[in-house]
Amino acid sequence: MPGIGIDVGSTYTKYCIAEDEKILKLFAEKTPLRQRDYFERKLEAFKEEYPGAMIFSCGYGKSNVSGIKSVNELTALAAGFYKLTGESGTILDIGGQDTKIITEENGRLKDFFINDKCAAGSGMFLTNTLELTGVSFEDIDLKEAYDSELRLSSTCAVFAQSEIVMMIADNRTEEEIINAVIRQILIKAKPLLEKTGEKSIYLSGGLSLIPGIAPFAEKILKVKCKIPENGIYLSAIGCAFMER
C-alpha cells in the first residue's frame, strides 16, 4: 500500500511518495496562498494516481489539507530522519517560521526545543534580507565564505532590518550581509542547542540546502554538523511511513 507524506511549510510544501518501505518520489512545490483549493486538487490527483494510499500531513498548514490524518511535525521529523539514516541523533531544523531542535531515538521523538516567537531566529529573517539585497536563495553559497568581521549587533530582526539598510548604504557587499544574517540565525539557535549537550548534530530545513552551510554552522555552533541527504524532506518522509 502506498504512503504519501505532505509537509506544509510556510514557503514550500514537501511531498514524499513511498511504497513497500521504499521512497518512490520526493518533490517540493511553493505553498500557494489559496491552500485549501490547492490541496483539494492535490489529494484528488494522489487518490487517482495512488489508489488506496495512506496520506498523512504535518506542518503549519496541515489543517488546510482536509480529510486526512495529520501528525505533529516534530514527530514526523524524528520518524523521517530515522527512516533515512537508521540513526538516533539530534536535528537542528531552521524553517521559515521558527527554529527547532529535536533529539530522536530509534525513530521516536525524545525531546524538543522551539525558539521563542522571534523572527531573527528563523528563515524569514533571511527571506526578508534577500529581498532587501536583491539576491535569490539559489545564489547563496557559503563554500567560500571568509570570516568577514561584519556582525549584526541587534538581537531583534526588526532592529536588524535597519542595521542592514545602513550596511547597504555603507556599500557592504551582499555576500557579507547575507553571511552576517545566517550567522545571526545560527547564533539564535545556540542556546537551544546547548540545552541538548550534543557535540554532533544534523541540519535540516530550508537553510540546509545552502552550499557550504555545514562547515559555516560548525564554526558558529562549535559542534560537528552534518546534512542528511534529502534533508528538507525529513518530515514528509516521516509522514509517508507513519504507522497505520
Add this chain to the structure above:
Amino acid sequence: MDTVIGIKTRLMREYYRYFSKYAKGKVPEEPVAWVTAFTPVEILKALGISYYYPESYAAVIAASEKEQEYIKESEKRNLSRDCCSYSCCFNGSLLLEEGPRGVPPKPDVLIATNNQCNTLPAWWNTLADEYDVPLIVLDYPGESCDRAEAASYVKKQHEMLTEAMEKLSGRRLDEEELLRLVNNSERSVEAWNLLISNLKTKDISPTTLFDDINFLITARCNEDTAKLYDMMDKECGTLEDADPLSIPVFWLGYPLWYHADRYLKELMDGLRITGSNYITWWSLDYSGEDVYEKLFNAYNYTFLNLLQKSRDKRLHKLIEDSGAKGAIVLHNKSCKCDFVSARNVGLPQAELDTDMIDREYLNLEKAKLQIELLKETICRG
C-alpha cells in the same frame, strides 16, 4: 596614617577574604548570609554574622568580561535569559564553581527583600534550592499603605529576623551595638552625599563614584566607610573645576558594569555627567526616634520602593541640583522597575536599550546616534 587606597584595600581584603580564590580552603568562623542590596545588614553585623552580596559580585563578573560564559551556563540549566542578568551571571558562576575571585563562602542563610524589585526574592529561591538553606524574605510595603501600619509590619519582621539571626549566631542582640552600627551607616551616607555633591562642579570621574559606591553597599556600617568618603571628599577640593563648556547631563540608570568606564564615555564627547540616580540609591534615610524607626525609614522608603509620584519628586530635585540639561536614560533589559522612573523627567532624553551586565544588549552605533541627537537637541534648545 590611613590613605584612601589604604582604606579601600583594607575593606576589599576584608570582604573577599573567604572567597575561594583567596581563602585557601578556610571557611568563615562566623555564620554567613547572602543578602540583597537593601537588607538591614546592621542587624546581622550586630550579631556577628558576615554577609555577601551576589548582585555586587555579578557586577565584578561583568567587569572581568566573564558574564557571557556564565549567562550561557545558567541558560543551559533552564534559567531564561529574559531574567535579570545579575542572576543569570551569578548563578552561572556558581554552577561552574568559578569566578574572577572564585566563589563566595557558602551561605548558612539567605535573606531577600522586595524593597528594590520582586525579582530578587524569586532569584533567592533558586539559591535556596541550590544550597538547601533557610530563606528569609522581608516584605517592605513602601508607600502602598499608611505609615503607621507599614512601620508596625516592618518592625515585626525585623524582630523576626533578629530572632532567627540570634538562633543562627548563638548570640543575643545588643540594641546599643545595633544603634551604634545604624549610626555608622548614617554617617557613611552623610559622607557619601558630600562626596557626590562634587560631581556637579568638579572634574571628578563618574567611574570612581560608580565603583566606590560599592563600599556604601557592602560596608556601610563599618566606620572605615565614612572615613574613606570623608577623605575622598577632601581630595576633591584639590581637583580641577569641571569644564564649564561641557554640557551637563544626568545618567538615569545603572552603571554599565561590563564597560571599563561604567558609562559610554567614548560617545559622550562634550557631555559631562553631573548627576546620577544610581549613586543616590544607598543614601538611605536613617532618621527616627529609635533604632527600629531608623531601620524602617531607611529600608522601607528606598527609591525603587517608592510610588511614581515620589520618585518623580526625588528625581526632579536631583536633576535640578545637578544642573543637567539632558538625560541619558537606560532602558535596562534587567530592570523594568528602574526604567519606569524616567517617565516624567521633563528633559530631552537619549533612551538607550541596554543591560547593566550583558554587553551584547547594546547596539553601539544606535547609541552613538541617539547621544548625538541628544546633544543637538540640547544645543538647539
Add this chain to the structure above:
Amino acid sequence: MKILSMSGFIPEHISDTIRFTQYGGDRNISNYCGYASDFISRVMADDTIDGAVYPKSCDSTRILTSYLSECNKFLFQFGIPPYNVSGAKEHLACEIKAYKEAVEAHYGVRIDDIKERAEFINKRNEALRKTYEELDSLSYSDYMEKLHEMLEKPLAMQEWSGDIRKREKTGKRVYVVGSFLSDTRLAKIIEDASLTVAGDDLPESGRLVYSEPVETEGDIYLNIAGSILSMRPSPTQVSFKKTMDHDFESIRKKDVRGIIFLTQKYCEPYDYLYSVFSKEADKAGIPAVQIKVNGTEDTGKAALALEAFADMI
C-alpha cells in the same frame, strides 16, 4: 462601578470586580509581561471600565500604577505578602480594609454586605472544588471558558452549576502549572493534542478551589486575609519550595505523566520557578514542557509544542 481586577489575591468579598481575561492591547512595553500590558491597555482605552485593582506581586505589576496614573480612574494596589512572613495576615487585613474604604470614598457607596459576599464565595468555591476534583473526566476547555465567563460577572451572578461537558479520559494525564490562562484556546489545544488535564495550579482554578472558606464570625478582614493567604502559594509569594511541594503532591496523587508549564514571556516569577521546577520534574522522571505566550491573545507555538509533547509522553 466597573473595576477591572487582575489576580486571585484581590478580595471579591469587598466589591464586584471584572476579572481581566483578554484584550487586544496596543501597548507594547518591551521586556514587560504581555498580560499586564494588555491590562493597562484595557484600563486606559475601555470607557466602560472605571477602575482597576491589582497586586504588587511581581516586577510588572509592581510598576502598574506608573503606567495607569494618567487614566483618572479608581486605582488600588494590594501589596501581597510573601509566604509565611510575620504579621502577613494582619497586614493584609489592613490593606483589605483600606481597599473597602477607598472604594466607598471614590464611588460614594457604603459596603455593608461583606459577610454575605463571603458566604456566597465560600459556597461558590465549594461547588468549584467539586468540579475541579473531577477534572480528568471533563472538557478542560469548556471548564476554563465557563470559569472565565463566571469571573467576569458581578458576584451575585456567579453561580457555579458544574455543568461541564464530559470528556473521555486519555492515558496522557497532564498537570498544568502557570499564571492566569488568559487565552482559553490553549485549553482547547491541550485537548486537541489528546491530553487529559488531571489538575492545575492556575490562580483561577487549582489555587482558588483549595483556599480555606472565610469565617464570617469575628474580624471579617482578618478572616478574609487568612483565606487568601491559605491558598497554595503562588510563585509571586516567593516560597518555591512550598509551591512545588503542593504541586508535586498533586502530581503524584493524580498519576500525572507530563507537566505543562504555561506562562507569559517576561513573567519573571514563573521563569525563576521553572528553573527549579524542571529540576524536580527531572528527578521525578516526569517530562515537562515550557510554553511561553506573548500577551492575552497569543497561543504562540503551543499547538506544535503540545502535540509533540503528547507524542513524547
